[in-house]
Amino acid sequence: MWEANLNPDAIFSYNAGISACEKGEQWQRALALLSEMREANLEPDVISYNAGLSACEQGEQWQRALAMLSEMREANLEPDVISYNAGINACAKGEQWQRALALLSEMREVNLEPDVIFSCSAGIIACEKGEQWQRALALSSQMLEAKLEPDFISTNAVLSACGKGEQWQRALALLREMRDAKLEPDSATSLRSARVRDAANGGLRCRCSVRCGSAVWRRTE
Numbered sequence: 001m002w003e004a005n006l007n008p009d010a011i012f013s014y015n016a017g018i019s020a021c022e023k024g025e026q027w028q029r030a031l032a033l034l035s036e037m038r039e040a041n042l043e044p045d046v047i048s049y050n051a052g053l054s055a056c057e058q059g060e061q062w063q064r065a066l067a068m069l070s071e072m073r074e075a076n077l078e079p080d081v082i083s084y085n086a087g088i089n090a091c092a093k094g095e096q097w098q099r100a101l102a103l104l105s106e107m108r109e110v111n112l113e114p115d116v117i118f119s120c121s122a123g124i125i126a127c128e129k130g131e132q133w134q135r136a137l138a139l140s141s142q143m144l145e146a147k148l149e150p151d152f153i154s155t156n157a158v159l160s161a162c163g164k165g166e167q168w169q170r171a172l173a174l175l176r177e178m179r180d181a182k183l184e185p186d187s188a189t190s191l192r193s194a195r196v197r198d199a200a201n202g203g204l205r206c207r208c209s210v211r212c213g214s215a216v217w218r219r220t221e
Helices: 008-023 027-039 046-058 062-074 081-093 097-109 116-129 133-145 152-164 168-180 187-200
Strands: 206-211 214-219
Touching: 008 027, 008 046, 027 046, 046 062, 046 081, 062 081, 062 097, 081 097, 081 116, 097 116, 097 133, 116 133, 116 152, 133 152, 133 168, 152 168
Parallel strands: none
Antiparallel strands: 206 214
């Protein structure tokens, strides 16, 4: 009968190695170490899988990230917020917006609270890449309903999604909401707002030059 080796020192060493591979963007080596753990009858824990998931995210390996989440459940390990965030980010980088939103929904079903910086922003970015402006706006609204304050990453992604969908009126409304919430636009937000105004004004062209972290606008002929 196969028995897992629960040697904590050995597991700690492997986890450190997998984490080092993740930081070095060596996802293949990270997954190889996970396989080696199993061959040595060492049972990977949540930390092991999270390091492997983060490595897959860094390597834009969304299929492998989803497979690892399934492996965790099969091993009776409950994915945590870090696990889901890595999976959502991997799907966002792979332009898999449907899968990213499915993971966000799954988080709520297992009573895990998505965070703004990683979970929600990654979901909105996935929608932006998939040109799903309606879903990007809906997710942004859900964040506000949950009293999660959108950050610049998520706001910029929503603006970009609206721009791709030629939804300049909605983008302008979002900019007004930012001001009402006393969020100061960063340079990326300012660049997108100029594009929105370009569409709203029927062809007024602007050029942005970023100086000292602020956006400076010049009218061009």
